[in-house]
Amino acid sequence: MRVQAFAALVAKAALVPFAYDAAALGDEDVEIEVSHCGLCHSDVHLIDDAWNRSTYPLVPGHEVVGRVVAVGRAVTHLAVGARVGVGWQRSACFACDRCLAGHENLCAAQQATCIGHHGGLGERLRTDARFAFALPDGMESAEAAPLLCGGVTVFAPLRRYGADAKRTVGVIGVGGLGHLAVRFAAAFGCEVVAFTSSPDKRKELHAMGAHEVQSSTDARALRGLADRIDLLISTVPARLDWILYLQALRPNGVLCLVGASPGLLQVPAAQLLTGQKSICGSDIGDRGTMVEMLRFAARHRIVPTVETRPMQDVNLGIERLRANQARYRIVLEN
Amino acid sequence: MRVQAFAALVAKAALVPFAYDAAALGDEDVEIEVSHCGLCHSDVHLIDDAWNRSTYPLVPGHEVVGRVVAVGRAVTHLAVGARVGVGWQRSACFACDRCLAGHENLCAAQQATCIGHHGGLGERLRTDARFAFALPDGMESAEAAPLLCGGVTVFAPLRRYGADAKRTVGVIGVGGLGHLAVRFAAAFGCEVVAFTSSPDKRKELHAMGAHEVQSSTDARALRGLADRIDLLISTVPARLDWILYLQALRPNGVLCLVGASPGLLQVPAAQLLTGQKSICGSDIGDRGTMVEMLRFAARHRIVPTVETRPMQDVNLGIERLRANQARYRIVLEN
Numbered sequence A, B: 001m002r003v004q005a006f007a008a009l010v011a012k013a014a015l016v017p018f019a020y021d022a023a024a025l026g027d028e029d030v031e032i033e034v035s036h037c038g039l040c041h042s043d044v045h046l047i048d049d050a051w052n053r054s055t056y057p058l059v060p061g062h063e064v065v066g067r068v069v070a071v072g073r074a075v076t077h078l079a080v081g082a083r084v085g086v087g088w089q090r091s092a093c094f095a096c097d098r099c100l101a102g103h104e105n106l107c108a109a110q111q112a113t114c115i116g117h118h119g120g121l122g123e124r125l126r127t128d129a130r131f132a133f134a135l136p137d138g139m140e141s142a143e144a145a146p147l148l149c150g151g152v153t154v155f156a157p158l159r160r161y162g163a164d165a166k167r168t169v170g171v172i173g174v175g176g177l178g179h180l181a182v183r184f185a186a187a188f189g190c191e192v193v194a195f196t197s198s199p200d201k202r203k204e205l206h207a208m209g210a211h212e213v214q215s216s217t218d219a220r221a222l223r224g225l226a227d228r229i230d231l232l233i234s235t236v237p238a239r240l241d242w243i244l245y246l247q248a249l250r251p252n253g254v255l256c257l258v259g260a261s262p263g264l265l266q267v268p269a270a271q272l273l274t275g276q277k278s279i280c281g282s283d284i285g286d287r288g289t290m291v292e293m294l295r296f297a298a299r300h301r302i303v304p305t306v307e308t309r310p311m312q313d314v315n316l317g318i319e320r321l322r323a324n325q326a327r328y329r330i331v332l333e334n
Helices: A043-048 A139-146 A149-162 A176-187 A201-209 A221-222 A242-248 A268-275 A288-299 A311-322 B039-047 B141-147 B150-160 B176-187 B198-209 B219-223 B242-246 B269-273 B287-300 B313-323
Strands: A002-006 A014-021 A028-040 A064-071 A084-087 A089-091 A123-130 A130-134 A168-172 A191-196 A212-215 A229-234 A250-259 A264-268 A280-281 A308-311 A328-331 B002-007 B016-021 B029-039 B064-071 B085-086 B089-091 B124-128 B132-134 B168-172 B191-197 B212-215 B229-234 B249-255 B265-268 B276-280 B306-310 B329-333
Touching: A014 A123, A028 A084, A028 A139, A043 A311, A064 A123, A064 A139, A089 A123, A089 B198, A123 A264, A130 A288, A139 A149, A139 A176, A139 A288, A139 A308, A139 A328, A149 A176, A149 A229, A149 A288, A149 B242, A168 A176, A168 A242, A176 A191, A176 A201, A176 A288, A191 A201, A201 A212, A201 B276, A212 A221, A212 B329, A221 A242, A229 A242, A242 A250, A242 A264, A242 A268, A250 B269, A264 A268, A264 B269, A268 B249, A268 B265, A288 A311, A308 A311, A311 A328, B016 B168, B016 B229, B029 B085, B029 B141, B029 B269, B029 B313, B039 B306, B039 B313, B064 B124, B064 B141, B085 B141, B089 B124, B141 B150, B141 B176, B141 B287, B141 B306, B141 B329, B150 B176, B150 B287, B168 B176, B168 B242, B176 B198, B176 B287, B191 B198, B198 B212, B212 B219, B219 B242, B229 B242, B242 B249, B242 B265
Parallel strands: A168 A191, A168 A229, A191 A212, A229 A250, A250 A280, A308 A328, B168 B191, B168 B229, B191 B212, B229 B249, B249 B276, B306 B329
Antiparallel strands: A002 A014, A028 A064, A028 A123, A028 A328, A064 A084, A084 A130, A264 B265, A280 B276, B002 B016, B029 B064, B029 B124, B029 B329, B064 B085, B085 B132
C-alpha cells in the first residue's frame, strides 16, 4: 500500500510531500486512516536528530487519531470503523518483567511510532494494534490527539505521585504538556501553581484551573515559595535553578522531570535528605495509564487548547512550535 | 538533678567526665536511667561541629536504652520501670501539617536528642516521653540501642519504597546502618546485594543475608550490574560514582540516600527520564515507623552485631568509629 505523507529527507530539513510503501499488515497490526495528528516538541527533536536516533526520510507525528480501516488476523479488540489514537510508543516485547508488570513504557525492546518507522503525518498509518487505543465517544478527534503523548506524559506522574485534593502541584512550563498538566491537576482537586516564562499566559492559566501563576525564572519569586509544593512537574527542556525548585518543595516533595533538561542536574545531597525530597523522571505512560487517562479526560472534559491547521501547513506548524508560539498544541488535519 | 555524663568541651575534643543539672521534669517528660547507648557517625559529626549546629559542652548519644525512673504528669503511655529507647529525635511541635500526618520526623520545629540538649552518654536522660519507645520483651538492651537511630533510618526507606519479595535491594556501605539494612531487606524477602569497600566483610555479609557482595568502588564491577537493582540505599557519607549506581537501577528504580554525601550530586537528567528513575533522601523515621520497626525486629529477630564496651571507654569507641573499625555498631554500657 502506498502512503502519502510528509517527511524530512535529511536532518533539520523542512518537511516535503513523501510517498512510501507501507509494510504488509501483520497479524497484530491495524491500519488507520489518519484524520488528525498533533505536533510535539519530540517531533522537532527527531527532525533535528537531536537524539542521534533518527533515520531519514523521517515521517514525524506520534499523536495520531483516525479510523481503523483494516485489522490483522490476531486483532480482537478493534474492528474496522473504530476511532483510535496512537501515541509515542509503537510496540513492546510483551515478555519482559516490565511488560509482565504492565509497564510496557519501560520495556527495553520497545519501539517508537516514528523512530525506524514512519509516523502519523500522512494519510494512513499501519502500526501495532496493541498500542492503538479506542477513543471515548464525544471526544473531538482534534482534541484527542494531544492527549496521546502530551496528555499521558503528564497524567502518569500526577497519578503515580498521588496528586489529589490534599496536594499542591506545580507545573513548570505551560506549553503543550504543561497546559494539560494544569487541567488534570485541577480536575484531581489539587491546588495548582503554574510556572511560566510567558507572563501573557497568566489569565488563560487561571481559566485553565491554575490557582496561582509564577515566573519560572525569577529567583526572588521562587525563593518566596519555599516549602509550598508537594509535586513539581517540569515539562521544560531547559536548565533551571533546580536548587530553588527543590526549596519550593514541601517535605516528602517530588520534582518530576518529563522534559529532558540538557546537561547535568546538580543538587546538594543534603537538600534531598532534609525533608526527604526526590528528583525523578517520568517517561510517557503504560497502556493501562493511557486508557485510564482517556476515560478521565472524557469524564471530566479535560480538553487541550489546540490550533488546528490543514496537514499541508505542517511546516508552518513546526515553525510556530520552534518559536514557542503554539497556544497550546498544534494539531494537523487531513 | 545532677547527671554524670561524658562531654566534648570544645569541637573535636575527646570526651571527658562532665556533670550537669538536668532541667526540671516537664509534664510530657520522662526520666531514664540509661543502661546502654549506641555510637553513631552523627555523634562524631556533632563532636566535630561538622554541621555548625553543635553547642558545647556537648553530651552525644542518641541510641539510648534504659529504664524509666520518673514520668511527667501528662505521661500516660509509660510507667516507672518500663524499658524504653530514644533515638535521634527528641520532640516535635505536634501541630504542623507534617505532625498531623504522622510525619513528626519532618516537623520544622523538631528538636534533636543531643543538639541544644544533653544526649544519652551519661547515667540519666530527661527527654520528651512522646519520643521514648517501649522496647519489646526479649530484645536485649545492647542490641536494641542501634535500632533506635541506625535501624529506623534504613527501615523507613525500605518500607516507603516497597521493599518486598519481588524486589532487589542494594545496600551501599555496610557499617552500623548498612548491616541492619541487609538484615531487614533479607527479612522482607528481597534479593539483597551488599556494596562494600571492605572485602574482608564478604563472608559476614552473606551470613547476614546478602545474596551477593560487590565492591562499592570498582567501576568495572558496577558497570556489570546494569539494570539489576530496584532500590539502592546508600548509607555512606562519601562521593561515589552516582551515574554508575543509577545505571545499576532497573526501570522505576530508586536511589535513596540516608547518609549525606558531601557536595553536589551531579547526574544527567536524561538518566532519570529513561527508565523513570529517582534519587531521594530519607531522614530517620516517624514515631509510627519506629514502633513498627521495633515490632518487626523483635518478631523476625533482626539483631545488630555490636561491640559492647563500658561507658568509660567512650573515647576508644569513638576512635574505632572514626577509623571505620566498628563491627558493626559500638554500644556503651553503664
